Amino acid sequence: MTTVRHLSPLDRLLDSTQNALITLLGSPRAQRLNPGLDTPEAALDTHERQHAAGLMRINHVGEVCAQALYIGQAAVARDPATRAHLLHAAQEETDHLAWCADRLHELGSRPSVFNPLWYAGSFAIGAAAGLRGDGWNLGFVVETERQVEAHLQEHLHSLPLTDARSRAILSVMKDDEVRHADNAMAAGARLLPRPVAMLMAGASHVMKTVAYRG
C-alpha cells in the first residue's frame, strides 16, 4: 500500500507534473510482468494487425486518461487515506500503460498523437471531481472503472481470435479494473447521478473513435 504522507500544495503540484512527464514523454515502468509475455505471437494479416493496434491504442489512451484522472483526483483529495488509495490504484494503471505500450510496439504501431490533450482533459476532470469531496471522488473512480471494464469486455470479443498476446493483457487489466471499482466502493464511494455517468460515457465514446484511428 502507498505510504500516507502529508503534502504541501507545491509537493502535490510537483508530483502531478512528474507523473505527466513520465506518462507522456518517458517510458512508464510496470511493476508486474507483462501478462502476454509467455504467449506466442500469432501470425496476423495486415487487417487483423491494424485492428488489434487500433484497439490497443484505445486501451493505451484509456490508461493515459486513468493516470491523469487518478493523479488529478489525488492532487485535491482531502483525506490522506483517500489520496493513498488513489495513488495505489494509479500504480496498477502504470502497469497497464506499460503493457499497452509494449503491445502497440509489437504490433508495429504507436500511441495516439493526441495523448497530451487526453491527459490534460482527464486531469482537469479528475481534479474537478475531487474538489466536490472524497465521496464523489471515489464515486467517480467506481463509474470510470465500470465503464472501462465494459469496454475491455467488448475488446476481448473484438480482437482477432488468434491475438492471444493482446487478450492476455486485457484479461488481467479487466480483473484489476473490477478490483479498483470494488475497492473504491468499499472505501465509501457515492453513486454518481445518471447524467454525469452518461456524460462520461459520451466523452469516452469520442476518445475511442479518435484513438482507434490515431
Ligand SMILES: [Fe+2]
Ligand atoms: Fe487500467
Ligand SMILES: [Fe+2]
Ligand atoms: Fe483501474
